Amino acid sequence: MAEINFYYLEKPTLSNLKRIFNSGDIPFIRLSKFLDPVPIGSKPKFNRKEKIGYYNRQEGSAILDDFWKSSEFIQFLEATTGLKPKFREANHICYSAGDYSLLHAEESESRRLTVTYDFTKSWKQEWGGYDLYTSPENNPLICNRDPGSLMAVKLEEKDLSCTRYVSQKAVSMAQVDRIIYDLD
Amino acid sequence: MRNVDKLPRIKSQPFPHVVVKNFLDPPTLDLAIDALAGLEYDFKESDLFSYWASIDLTDINHPAINILRDDLGGEIWRKKVAESFKVKQLSSIDMAAYVYGLGDFLLPHDDQVEGRIIAYSLHLTPEITEKMGGSLNIFKANDAGKSKLVDSIIPEYNSLIMFEVSDSSWHQVSEIMQDIQRLTVTGWYHG
Numbered sequence: 001m002a003e004i005n006f007y008y009l010e011k012p013t014l015s016n017l018k019r020i021f022n023s024g025d026i027p028f029i030r031l032s033k034f035l036d037p038v039p040i041g042s043k044p045k046f047n048r049k050e051k052i053g054y055y056n057r058q059e060g061s062a063i064l065d066d067f068w069k070s071s072e073f074i075q076f077l078e079a080t081t082g083l084k085p086k087f088r089e090a091n092h093i094c095y096s097a098g099d100y101s102l103l104h105a106e107e108s109e110s111r112r113l114t115v116t117y118d119f120t121k122s123w124k125q126e127w128g129g130y131d132l133y134t135s136p137e138n139n140p141l142i143c144n145r146d147p148g149s150l151m152a153v154k155l156e157e158k159d160l161s162c163t164r165y166v167s168q169k170a171v172s173m174a175q176v177d178r179i180i181y182d183l184d
Numbered sequence: 185m186r187n188v189d190k191l192p193r194i195k196s197q198p199f200p201h202v203v204v205k206n207f208l209d210p211p212t213l214d215l216a217i218d219a220l221a222g223l224e225y226d227f228k229e230s231d232l233f234s235y236w237a238s239i240d241l242t243d244i245n246h247p248a249i250n251i252l253r254d255d256l257g258g259e260i261w262r263k264k265v266a267e268s269f270k271v272k273q274l275s276s277i278d279m280a281a282y283v284y285g286l287g288d289f290l291l292p293h294d295d296q297v298e299g300r301i302i303a304y305s306l307h308l309t310p311e312i313t314e315k316m317g318g319s320l321n322i323f324k325a326n327d328a329g330k331s332k333l334v335d336s337i338i339p340e341y342n343s344l345i346m347f348e349v350s351d352s353s354w355h356q357v358s359e360i361m362q363d364i365q366r367l368t369v370t371g372w373y374h375g
Contacts, residue, residue: 051329052292098359100291101270102231126287130229162231165291168317168359 001068002035004076017080027154029080034117034150039064044092055101057163062090062177063119077113077181081152083096085113087180092119095129095166095174103134103160111183114142114161116151119175123147127175129166135159145174154183186255191268191346196335198324198354200269201317201347205340207306208281212251217308219248220281220367233290238281241369246305252369253279256306258342265373269348271301274373284318284366292323292331295349295372302373303353304346307339309366313340317361320345323354340365 007013008031023027040089044060067073068090078083095101116131123129133141133153143151153160166174187209194202203369225236235317241249255261257277266274284290295303305320312318314336322335337345347353349372360366 050331052323052325052331053294054329100231102291164231165289165359167287168361 002037002039002064004073005031005033005036008034013080018082021152021154023082024141026133026135026141026159027081028133028141028152030143030146030149030151032146032149034148038148046092046094049075051105053102053160054105057101058094058096060092060108062092062179064117064177065090068115068177068179074181077115077152081113083113083154083183085183088112088180088182090177090179093163093176093178094162097166097168097170098123099163100165103132104160105162109160110157110164111153112155113181113183114153114155115179115181116153117151117177117179118145118151119149119177120145120147120173121175122172123174124170127143127167127170128164129170131161131162132164133159133161186249186261187262191264194268198322199348199350199352201322201345203337203340204344204346206342208252208255208342210309213254213308215248216252216369217367219246219252220308220369223281225281225283231294234288235290236283236285236288241279241281242277242371247324249322253277256304256369256371257373261364262373265302265346269302269346271293271348272299272375274375276374277304277371277373279369281367281369282288284357284360286360286363288366289359292321292354292356294351294353295355296351296353297372299374300349300372302346303370304344304373305339305368305370306344307341307366307368309339309364309368311342312339312364312366313342316364316366317359318341318364318366319358321358322347323356323357325352325354339368
């Protein structure tokens with residue numbers, strides 16, 4: 001079973017991560033090689049989900065569904081963000097050539113902590129497929145694909161996120177577990 | 185000057201659209217392309233699109249652009265467009281030029297903004313083929329938002345594509361796959 005890499009659990013590291021998280025205009029932390037060992041995960045059963053003009057992608061159950069709900073992980077999020085996240089949903093999402101999501105798909109969202117664990121196997125930046133986070137009055141946050149990394153982003157009511165269009169030239173898929181935690 | 189006096193038959197499915205081939209006469213075409221080549225284009229990018237856009241050409245005073253604007257938006261032609269599409273009177277057009285290069289795209293959208301009745305794009309890239317990308321893809325979508333690609337129009341040189349803007353006019357510009365410059369003059373006829 002995958003566990004959080006030990007060096008992210010040391011007290012001084014947790015304290016530093018909390019400081020870093022709360023220093024950004026859009027609060028976030030990005031942790032490479034987050035899990036040890038890197039989970040392989042069985043291939044989930046996908047369904048194509050499309051709402052034209054909003055998103056077109058494949059979705060299934062999160063590969064690490066139990067882990068994202070576990071008290072161990074939620075306590076880690078509390079320690080690194082200073083927030084009290086409440087688990088809402090977890091999905092495994094795949095973007096292959098031609099897939100996309102658009103920012104306005106999240107227009108009716110509430111305050112939330114979005115966590116993304118990157119299962120992408122190999123990726124070229126020119127294929128797009130990066131995650132984009134926007135917040136009124138702030139510069140957008142761009143998160144390129146980085147296999148094995150975990151990204152946690154605090155988004156307010158009017159903040160939005162999406163995954164950029166994947167080029168028809170892409171020969172692999174951008175795939176992530178995406179977990180939403182509600183914030184009071 | 186326009187090379188054509190009337191529109192071909194409007195295709196009704198999945199939403200009213202038409203392709204007018206050989207729209208401008210050769211001297212006007214050359215003048216227009218020369219003028220457009222002399223403009224500056226800014227790179228524009230969002231979650232929805234990636235392309236290079238000129239300044240708004242609706243009101244600028246330039247001899248060749250004035251002719252082009254009159255050919256696309258003059259009173260007689262506007263009347264023919266309105267009659268062919270069976271829409272109310274068209275009062276004006278707006279206009280800008282766009283260049284799509286390698287990797288650029290415009291994802292599915294319906295163009296709906298208040299006042300837009302008919303969308304148009306005049307295509308000015310010689311010898312463009314399907315493999316190069318940049319086709320105008322036309323979709324039919326059901327109420328749940330699931331779409332089906334119904335038509336893929338290769339933007340032939342000197343062709344004018346028009347369609348009626350509505351909540352079903354889903355379309356996109358497919359990604360440019362080769363190192364070309366897909367040049368168009370694009371805008372809308374307003375009510």
